[in-house]
Amino acid sequence: MQLTIADILALPVVRAGQPEVVAEGPLDQSVRWVHVSDLADLSDLLEGGELVLTTGRALADAATRDSYLEGLVAAGAIGVIVELGVHIDEVPRSVAMTGRGLGFPVIALHRQIRFVQLTEQVHRAIVADQYGELEFARTAHETFTELSMRRASVDEIVVAAAQMLEAPVVLEDLNRQVVSFAGTDAASLLTDWERRSRLTPEIGTGSPPAPTAWLARPVGAQPQTWGRLIAPYCHVADNRSIVTIERAAQAIALNRMTEQDRSSLELRAQGGLVDDLRHNRIHAEAEASARAFALGLSPSPVYVAMTIRVRDTASTDQLLVQQRRARILDAVTHAINAGRDTALTSATEGGRRIDVLLSRRHPTRPGTDPLTDICLAIRHSVNRIDGVTRCAIGVGPDATQIIDTAAGLAESGHVADVALALPDNRPFHRSSDTRLRGLIALIRDDPRVQAFAETELRTLLEHRAKHGDELFTLLRRYLELGGNKTDLAASVNLSRPTLYARLDTLSRLLGADLNDAESRTSLHTAMLIIDAR
Numbered sequence: 001m002q003l004t005i006a007d008i009l010a011l012p013v014v015r016a017g018q019p020e021v022v023a024e025g026p027l028d029q030s031v032r033w034v035h036v037s038d039l040a041d042l043s044d045l046l047e048g049g050e051l052v053l054t055t056g057r058a059l060a061d062a063a064t065r066d067s068y069l070e071g072l073v074a075a076g077a078i079g080v081i082v083e084l085g086v087h088i089d090e091v092p093r094s095v096a097m098t099g100r101g102l103g104f105p106v107i108a109l110h111r112q113i114r115f116v117q118l119t120e121q122v123h124r125a126i127v128a129d130q131y132g133e134l135e136f137a138r139t140a141h142e143t144f145t146e147l148s149m150r151r152a153s154v155d156e157i158v159v160a161a162a163q164m165l166e167a168p169v170v171l172e173d174l175n176r177q178v179v180s181f182a183g184t185d186a187a188s189l190l191t192d193w194e195r196r197s198r199l200t201p202e203i204g205t206g207s208p209p210a211p212t213a214w215l216a217r218p219v220g221a222q223p224q225t226w227g228r229l230i231a232p233y234c235h236v237a238d239n240r241s242i243v244t245i246e247r248a249a250q251a252i253a254l255n256r257m258t259e260q261d262r263s264s265l266e267l268r269a270q271g272g273l274v275d276d277l278r279h280n281r282i283h284a285e286a287e288a289s290a291r292a293f294a295l296g297l298s299p300s301p302v303y304v305a306m307t308i309r310v311r312d313t314a315s316t317d318q319l320l321v322q323q324r325r326a327r328i329l330d331a332v333t334h335a336i337n338a339g340r341d342t343a344l345t346s347a348t349e350g351g352r353r354i355d356v357l358l359s360r361r362h363p364t365r366p367g368t369d370p371l372t373d374i375c376l377a378i379r380h381s382v383n384r385i386d387g388v389t390r391c392a393i394g395v396g397p398d399a400t401q402i403i404d405t406a407a408g409l410a411e412s413g414h415v416a417d418v419a420l421a422l423p424d425n426r427p428f429h430r431s432s433d434t435r436l437r438g439l440i441a442l443i444r445d446d447p448r449v450q451a452f453a454e455t456e457l458r459t460l461l462e463h464r465a466k467h468g469d470e471l472f473t474l475l476r477r478y479l480e481l482g483g484n485k486t487d488l489a490a491s492v493n494l495s496r497p498t499l500y501a502r503l504d505t506l507s508r509l510l511g512a513d514l515n516d517a518e519s520r521t522s523l524h525t526a527m528l529i530i531d532a533r
Contacts (some may be wrong), residue, residue: 002030002188003125005051005079005105013118017083017109022091023099023481029078036115040064041071043116048076051122055086059095064216069098069106075474079105114297137243141278144251154252157317158182158229165231171219172197173227175384180383189232215241216275217249220256224323231515253374267329267345269294274346274355277406288402292357297402298342300359304371305408306428307416308378312387322386325351331381332356339374346478353416355409357402369393375427392419393428440528444493449529456526459509475506479524483514 006027022029032049035042039056052072053442058064058084072080082091091108143164145219147157154171161365168183177195183189203213215234218225229249234241242520261296265452282288293299310328315321329347332354336343344357361370375393381468382391394416396408411431419429421444422437443449474492481487489499503514512519 002032003122004028004030005123007031008034008051008118008122009107011118011121013113013121014081014109017111017113017338018109019081020108021105022108022353023104023106025079025099025103030128031078031122034119035077036119037183040068042070042077043075046072046075046077051120052077052080054080054082056082056084057086058090059092060087065092066094066098069095069102069104071291073102073104077104079107083115084108084177085110085112088284101483115150120240121477133239135333136240139455140243140247144247148251148254151255151258152251155180155253156257157184157248157251161229161231161244164244165234167231167233169245169248170230170232171227172230174225175386177384178422191501197228200487201518213243217242217245221251224485226256244297266295267333267347269415271346272358273314274344274409277357277403278346278355278409285401285403288406292344292402295344298359298361299342300361302360302398303402303405304358304360304398305405305412306356306358306375307394307396307409307412308382309392309394309416309420310351310352310354310382310388311390311420313389315387320387321398322351324385326387327385327419328382329354331385332378335377335381336374339370339377341370353413355413357409360398373426381428392416392422395428395430436525437489437528440525444529453526456523457510457530459511460506461530463509471502471506471509474502476527478503478506478514479520479527483517483520 004027008014009027023368031051032047033051034053035046035050035518036053037045038054038057040339041064044051047050058068069080082088084090091106096106098104103227131470142158144157144470147160152160158169158171168181168185168189170178170183170189170193171180172193173179176197178193181189201213202216208529214230214232216228216230217226229245231241231245234245265388273288273295276282276289282291289299306327310323312324312328325347328351329345333343333345336345336356336358341361342359346355347353348355358371358374375395378393379391382388394412394414396405396412396415398412399405399408415429415431418434418439419426422429424436426433440449455522460472460475468526474488477491478485478488481491485496485499485503489496492499494502507514513525514520514523
């Protein structure tokens with residue numbers, strides 16, 4: 001740690017000179033060097049951060065006395081120690097007043113000391129501190145380089161940074177979600193993390209101490225940063241903390257680049273295999289399974305086809321869209337891997353559709369469904385990405401062979417398309433979940449479909465606009481019960497005569513026979529179209 005002016009004044013060699021602060025100024029500034037000189041003009045000799053030692057010859061000369069301190073400040077000095085008794089017996093009053101006005105520390109020594117002894121002690125401490133900083137920087141460089149060379153995980157890099165800082169370290173993504181952390185008390189460290197992360201300011205190099213600020217550095221090359229590495233309990237940006245956080249952030253960024261390069265090759269290979277299977281370019285199960293197992297798919301008695309469909313916000317920035325779609329694919333593969341499952345994945349339609357051939361595992365706990373768990377994990381990960389508004393998963397039939405499973409992608413893709421338009425929030429959908437509502441969800445925006453619904457229900461909709469939902473709701477319930485008037489009367493709590501009168505009113509409004517099964521089917525379809533719209 002660098003010495004400050006206060007540290008130097010506390011040295012025995014200085015205390016022997018009976019120091020007196022005659023002009024107050026900040027004494028907690030770090031001293032870069034000690035310079036001994038009696039010259040009146042040091043502008044060409046100082047570089048900034050120096051503490052000047054003088055016997056006061058420049059203060060004894062009236063021509064240079066009043067401008068002396070201003071010259072030191074302009075040259076970058078942070079304070080001056082004046083030894084009395086050689087050229088002056090006291091610091092001139094005008095000089096003391098100038099020092100107070102400038103906020104520049106002026107210290108008078110009432111007894112002579114050996115300047116060489118003072119400079120030797122201070123410079124030895126400064127050089128030792130600088131050497132320690134260099135040694136620390138070298139150690140940090142070697143540590144994180146070694147971690148990068150052996151392709152250590154992100155968690156290992158974060159732990160190494162925390163150990164070097166002897167303080168907790170947190171890695172977060174752009175959504176302020178914690179990706180990795182190292183610290184002893186996770187509860188106090190991570191509680192309410194997202195809100196705290198958004199509200200807490202950062203400190204930078206040379207920033208003054210801030211009790212609430214965090215030392216943080218971006219992870220990833222600008223402008224494609226994808227996270228922040230934070231030391232939340234480091235409130236002062238000293239050199240060692242900065243070196244540690246910056247080198248760790250670089251190692252994490254390199255790790256991600258390496259993993260992405262490796263993952264992109266794997267995903268390209270997986271996508272090629274899925275494409276070959278989807279288009280029937282592979283006819284032998286032995287070839288399909290050999291290639292699939294070589295790409296990481298685990299052998300299983302049962303495989304399942306899945307399709308993930310995503311709806312996201314539109315953007316004119318195509319780079320932003322591509323980055324978002326890449327993160328969606330990353331989120332899907334991460335969710336699968338985190339659950340210790342294996343799969344082949346293939347992204348199509350610009351990344352909005354992801355086909356998956358999943359190796360189904362047996363339940364680890366009685367009464368649990370691994371497929372539900374993995375679909376929930378996928379939807380949770382994808383929905384956290386900025387810009388994603390909806391994620392739906394369609395599941396095809398189970399199969400014992402990989403070729404048959406790939407054939408189910410057509411069905412899972414159709415189900416996912418339908419599920420994306422449905423209002424319910426199930427973990428996944430099968431074809432049995434979509435049926436007529438699924439078909440309507442797909443074609444609801446077709447003007448011909450809308451015209452059909454309006455033609456069937458126009459008069460009732462006009463009545464609804466004037467008089468409220470009572471008859472509209474009654475028709476909906478009647479159609480849901482398949483035209484069963486007994487069940488309807490019990491459901492809506494009406495007497496038979498009242499119910500029959502209202503059904504007659506509905507029949508006249510609609511110009512349709514409600515007792516006719518085909519009429520009810522047509523009206524029910526129109527009602528579903530109105531609901532979907």
